[in-house]
Amino acid sequence: MNANTTVRRRRTIRIAAAALIAAASLSLTACNNDTDNTGTKKPAASAESNSGGSSTGAQGSDAKTGDTDKAPSSTGDQKLADGSTAKIDKLGTQHYRLKIINDGAVLATLEANQRDAGLDANGMYVVLTLGGEVHSWMGGEHSGPGTYKLAGGWTAKVTKLGDAHFRADIIGNEGSVDGTLEANQHDAGMVANGVYIVLSAGGVISAHQ
Known part of the structure; x- marks a missing residue:
């Protein structure tokens, strides 16, 4: 070599x-x-964990709450003052619907949603409360603007505000306005210390105890 x-x-x-x-x-x-500086192995970023978070967020944004998703539940039937039948459905919390039925036909529908509702059904007056109670009667009406004595010691001062638009101030014994009903294109109703009151869009007011 x-x-x-x-x-x-x-x-x-x-x-x-x-x-x-x-x-x-x-x-x-x-x-x-x-x-890392301590000698411990660092966790790797995961695309799967990121997409999982996005998926959870999307599901949360699509979630629906409230009474609108619930099917109506019937609370029963009730005979009304004119012999027709009221069918009451609960739609949600303080939300009820009433159908007036005669000979199998629905004559009128009334809905109380977070407040009482009233109806003048050709001289039969109906109040549906926000608690789902129904009260009906006939007679005792007053028509047009004016001041009228009502059942239970109340006084109603009815004012015309426009076409099919009336307001009734409900006045107590001491002369103070303790409640107001306004019927604007549709009837209105309320309960005032056990007295049921209906004001129609035509300016007719009636009360019953």
Whole structure:
């Protein structure tokens, strides 16, 4: 073996050793990137966990609450003053619907939603309370603007505000206005200390105790 051959082998060994050292350095750097300063392995960011959060948010935004999703539940039937039948359905909290039925036909519908409702049904007066109670009677009406004595000691001052638009101030014994009914294009009703009052859009008012 001559001197030139020996030199080439030494160079080859040195180059191979340098390559091994470089590879080891790269491997060590990659391992260090996966750990924090304490030597604990860092958790990798997960695309699955991010999409899971978005999915949960979307489901929350689509969730519906409230009484509108519930089917009406019947609270029973009740005979009215003129012999017809009232069918009462509960639609939600303080939300009721009444259908006046005669010979199988629906003659009128009344809905109380967070407040009492009233109806003048051709001389029969009906009040549906926000609690689902029904009261009906006939007679005792007064018509047009004016001041009228009502059942239970109340006084009603009826004012015309426009076409099919009337307001009734309900006045107590001491002369104070204790309640107001306004019928604007449709009838209105209320309960005042056990006295049921209806004001029609035509300016007719009636009360019953």
